[in-house]
Amino acid sequence: QVQLVESGGGLVQAGACLRLSCAASGRTFSNCHMGWFRQAPGKEREFVAAISRSGGSTDYADSVKGRFTISRDNAKNTVYLQMNSLKPEDTAVYYCAAKNSGSPYYPPSMLYNFWGQGTQVTVSS
Numbered sequence: 001q002v003q004l005v006e007s008g009g010g011l012v013q014a015g016a017c018l019r020l021s022c023a024a025s026g027r028t029f030s031n032c033h034m035g036w037f038r039q040a041p042g043k044e045r046e047f048v049a050a051i052s053r054s055g056g057s058t059d060y061a062d063s064v065k066g067r068f069t070i071s072r073d074n075a076k077n078t079v080y081l082q083m084n085s086l087k088p089e090d091t092a093v094y095y096c097a098a099k100n101s102g103s104p105y106y107p108p109s110m111l112y113n114f115w116g117q118g119t120q121v122t123v124s125s
Contacts, residue, residue, distance in 0.1 A: 002026045002114040004096045009119030014088055016123070020081040022096030022116060030074040031101035035112055036081045038092035038121075045095070049081060050108035059108040064090075086123045093118040 008020040020036070035050040049070040050059045058070050069082040079096060097112035099105075 002028065002032060002098045004098060004114060004116035006094065006096045006116045006119040009094060009121045011122045011124065012086055014086060014123055014125050016086050017082070017084045018086065018121060020083065020094055020096075020119060020121075022079045022081075024077045024079070024096075024098065026077075028101040029077040029098075032098040032114075033103065033105045033108070034070075034072060034079040034099075035097045035108065036070060036079075037095045037097060037112075038090075039095070039118075040089075040092040043092075047109035048094070050105070051079065052105045057105060057108075061109075083121070086121075088123050088125045091121060091123050093120050 003025040005023045031053055033052050036048040037045050038048050039045040047061050051070045051072050055072050067085045072079040095118045096116040098114040100113045
């Protein structure tokens with residue numbers, strides 16, 4: 001079992017930066033592939049980024065590629081999402097997710113077992 005708690009959301013202007021953090025409980029964090037998703041009002045939840053358990057592989061949605069960076073610190077049981085050049089269309093609740101220990105990394109956008117409660121990101125124009 002993995003419990004996830006996101007933080008770092010807020011209200012910023014277009015062009016600004018934010019770094020989201022996701023703190024995970026449990027000793028199996030380093031064995032879990034991790035991901036970030038987001039859900040805007042009236043829209044379905046969508047994949048944002050993923051990182052493999054070692055950090056050696058990362059994947060991004062086309063809409064954030066080149067602007068967002070996912071990283072992790074296994075010693076701190078934390079995964080991060082650095083968001084640069086934010087746009088109003090990035091406004092959403094951002095969720096951290098983890099796959100079961102031992103699950104495959106691919107596909108990086110699917111098959112997550114544990115979810116955080118979300119953190120709101122609002123980008124004004």
